[in-house]
Amino acid sequence: xxxxxxxxxxxxxxxxxxxxxxxxxxxxxxxxxxxxxxxxxxxxxxxxxxxxxxxxxxxxxxxxxxxxxxxxxxxxxxxxxxxxxxxxxxxxxxxxxxxxxxxxxxxxxxxxxxxxxxxxxxxxxxxxxx
Amino acid sequence: xxxxxxxxxxxxxxxxxxxxxxxxxxxxxxxxxxxxxxxxxxxxxxxxxxxxxxxxxxxxxxxxxxxxxxxxxxxxxxxxxxxxxxxxxxxxxxxxxxxxxxxxxxxxxxxxxxxxxxxxxxxxxxx
Numbered sequence: 001x002x003x004x005x006x007x008x009x010x011x012x013x014x015x016x017x018x019x020x021x022x023x024x025x026x027x028x029x030x031x032x033x034x035x036x037x038x039x040x041x042x043x044x045x046x047x048x049x050x051x052x053x054x055x056x057x058x059x060x061x062x063x064x065x066x067x068x069x070x071x072x073x074x075x076x077x078x079x080x081x082x083x084x085x086x087x088x089x090x091x092x093x094x095x096x097x098x099x100x101x102x103x104x105x106x107x108x109x110x111x112x113x114x115x116x117x118x119x120x121x122x123x124x125x126x127x128x129x130x
Numbered sequence: 131x132x133x134x135x136x137x138x139x140x141x142x143x144x145x146x147x148x149x150x151x152x153x154x155x156x157x158x159x160x161x162x163x164x165x166x167x168x169x170x171x172x173x174x175x176x177x178x179x180x181x182x183x184x185x186x187x188x189x190x191x192x193x194x195x196x197x198x199x200x201x202x203x204x205x206x207x208x209x210x211x212x213x214x215x216x217x218x219x220x221x222x223x224x225x226x227x228x229x230x231x232x233x234x235x236x237x238x239x240x241x242x243x244x245x246x247x248x249x250x251x252x253x254x255x256x257x
Contacts, residue, residue, distance in 0.1 A: 018162070021160070021223075022160065022162045022164075026249065029140065
């Protein structure tokens with residue numbers, strides 16, 4: 001099962017890019033098989049929400065990123081997961097701004113805010129129609 | 131609780147599952163192929179046969195048989211020129227209505243082999 005911090009994210013998940021949705025489904029199955037159901041804490045945002053959260057990337061409002069709570073997940077599994085999925089989905093992953101390397105999973109934040117940012121490439125950005 | 135795992139299937143496919151019936155969609159679904167690491171899947175190497183029927187507005191049943199070929203045209207696919215049923219040449223999930231049979235068909239040049247997983251995600255709502 002996937003759980004959600006905010007009920008509104010249940011429906012928003014169906015509006016993210018379908019490749020991201022499939023990857024999230026695959027990831028959730030990986031965690032479930034190891035006894036952990038993860039919690040999605042953010043899906044699609046807008047500029048106002050991003051500004052408030054201090055985000056510099058547009059990935060959430062472009063429907064190509066989700067955040068997953070990591071503070072309750074075992075650290076060894078987190079690193080195994082990020083290594084495995086960064087490699088498995090390297091053809092679809094976002095490119096790191098500094099490293100210029102594909103990176104699907106980023107571990108972000110501290111304490112209560114520690115989370116996985118799962119993001120796909122900006123060629124998959126879904127933008128408001130002009 | 132949300133998103134039960136029986137709505138998401140990951141079916142291994144390879145040349146040994148060639149053209150076998152893998153799944154019949156029970157509701158609207160997204161279908162995606164992901165090659166295994168190390169596979170060299172060039173354009174045209176992998177396809178998914180999706181077969182079923184449409185009922186048009188006059189109630190006439192039309193049999194369809196669509197071969198959706200995956201390749202690496204990874205362009206923004208989802209809105210506008212979306213990967214809906216009937217369109218081909220897409221490396222993104224294909225939308226399938228309920229009641230369609232899904233088979234995989236893999237081919238590779240020479241003695242190469244191709245394998246991977248077929249992802250099937252059944253979407254909520256009325257078929």
